[in-house]
Amino acid sequence: xxxxxxxxxxxxxxxxxxxxxxxxxxxxxxxxxxxxxxxxxxxxxxxxxxxxxxxxxxxxxxxxxxxxxxxxxxxxxxxxxxxxxxxxxxxxxxxxxxxxxxxxxxxxxxxxxxxxxxxxxxxxx
Numbered sequence: 536x537x538x539x540x541x542x543x544x545x546x547x548x549x550x551x552x553x554x555x556x557x558x559x560x561x562x563x564x565x566x567x568x569x570x571x572x573x574x575x576x577x578x579x580x581x582x583x584x585x586x587x588x589x590x591x592x593x594x595x596x597x598x599x600x601x602x603x604x605x606x607x608x609x610x611x612x613x614x615x616x617x618x619x620x621x622x623x624x625x626x627x628x629x630x631x632x633x634x635x636x637x638x639x640x641x642x643x644x645x646x647x648x649x650x651x652x653x654x655x656x657x658x659x660x
Contacts, residue, residue, distance in 0.1 A: 537561040537649045539631045544654030547621050551658070557614040557631030557651055565589075565609035567648075568634040570641045571616050573627035574653075583629070584616060585640030594640055598624070621658045628653040 543555040555571070570585035584605040586593040593605050604617040614631055631651040634641040641647045 537633065539633065539649055539651030541629065541631050541651045541654040544629060544656045546657045546659065548660050549622060549658055551621050552617070552619045553621065553656060555616040555618065555629055555631075555654060555656075559612045559614065559631075559633070562633070564607075564612040567637050568640045569607065569614045570632050570634070570647075571605065571614075571629055572632055572647075573625075573629045573656075575624075575627045581627075582642040585642065586614070587640065588637060592640075618656070621656075623658050625656060626658050628655050 538560045540558045541555060547553050566588050568585060568587050571583040572580055573583050574580045582596055583599055584595045584603055586605045586607055590607050602620045606615045630653045632641050632647045633649040635646055635648045639646060
């Protein structure tokens with residue numbers, strides 16, 4: 536069974552940092568592109584960042600570029616998201632997702648094979 540389990544969310548102050556992790560199991564993690572997607576309260580979901588299977592290719596939403604860094608450790612089957620200079624607009628549920636097509640960074644519903652349960656990030660003073 537494919538499983539994605541996120542951790543690392545919590546409360547942070549504006550300008551602060553958090554690091555999210557996603558532990559993957561039940562599939563060949565090193566062969567699939569992965570992404571982080573967030574759901575803002577009362578708004579639609581937003582793709583945040585994605586990374587290729589070998590970690591050599593990555594992409595970010597304009598809203599987080601320069602502040603967030605996506606990475607992966609294929610020896611530990613772990614996906615990470617380092618979030619710096621957090622803003623109130625970053626408040627959301629953050630979800631780790633697995634691609635349907637291995638080399639395609641998943642950004643939209645039809646490109647996503649599996650969702651994690653999510654971890655909440657709240658940015659507030």
